Amino acid sequence: MNAEVIIKENPTINDKPKQVKTRKKLPVVNKDFKLEKYNWHILRRVIHVVCVAVFVALPFFNIMRFDIPRQRFYFAGYEFWINEFAIIFFSLLFLMFIIAAMSMLYGRVYCGYLCPQMIFSEAAFNLEEKIKTFINKRFAKQSLNVRGWLNRIAVYTILGIASVFLAFVFISYFIEPRDLFGRLISFDIVTAGGFAGAVVTLITFADFAFLRTTFCKTVCPYGYLQGILGDNDTLVVHYRDPKEICVECNKCVRVCHMGIDIRNSPYQIECIHCGECVDACKSIMGKFGEDTLVHYAWGEKGELLGDKKAPWYKRIGLRDIKRIAVFAIILIYGTALFTAFSMRHSVMVTIAPNRATLYRKGEDGMIYNTFRMTLANRGNKDSTVSLSLDLPNGKINLPSNEIPVKAGDSIQQEFEISVPAKSLELEVNHFEITAVANPENTKDTFQETFIMPVETKK
């Protein structure tokens, strides 16, 4: 049976009403069609909730935080000191490389699914819509002007509170949260941390109250970068209508927070490949027993995402040698970083000779060489360090060979190593000092030299 179909949807703030150009006659074979439970919209919502939880949890549990006053970088349970800048630098570089690689393989998946700017902009849109609906229902008898003011007051109040919270979380990445909370409740805008908090709150409020996705379309460089990183095989959202059955309902346009029409091109700079228009079209075309006309596809000409006819490696995005190389680099880089993390000792020991004086002759007939030791406990438990050496007849002169170093402390200590005057034949004697940190039971060895006076030679 054929039926003439006119589709009307509730208008949203993104409405860009278009004139219905044509009315298509399509067989309505599935009047009870409902969009599947697991669609892109739901997936995005779940990912957004997880991202917000992660964004809040990272600084509060020291999973990732750069403590500027203490000059410490916390990452995945490790505490890095500023003198370990190399490992911090290469970790951040790795994260940036992953984002760039993801852009090449999967297009703007970061923008559509993970970007905080997008997540909070959409949340602000949705909040505004819900408040507008509530006020229009609750205060239906009030004038349009009064309802408009009520709407603005409610939206800006909630966004103001949310901005304080978000700015607090953001600044917590750089300042210890308890310290920051103290500054917040004392309305401190004089210290650098308090001032930064106030400025970030204002910027956050202006962003989510007024700027929102305009930021993505105008300021954010990532969208422009995508044009360089992507190619003909990159995942895009693409409109394909081989049967020419589009009913011009414009739902794909109305649901788009970026305010574009995906039918014009899959390569519009505003398109964040979020897939909302895929669901929108599916919800319309499904009613006619047809598949969506908007799909995720591997480039303009490539097969659709999830096409079972394609080999598995193509289905996960490894579509050419360039992508396989990028994937291999990620694996190698990640393995190297993991190895560097696992080889790192929480108690860092450095030992070097103090050659201001080459040696000292003691009245006890011993020859002394001086060494300088630095101990840095980068862990969260107190430790002790003990030294041993493989120098014949050598002795370490320390008050105690269990040197305590508290968690977070760094100490320097000089000590002497002595040998009997005639016990070594050479002027320069190579030996090894071993430092063991407990309770971690980590071991470091240092190749050193012991200098003897010339006259001690036989």
Ligand code: SF4
């Ligand atoms: S066109 Fe579709 S995929 Fe692109 S931003 Fe709009 S809704 Fe998302």
Ligand code: SF4
């Ligand atoms: S592509 Fe789909 S959602 Fe967009 S106007 Fe055509 S039928 Fe409607």
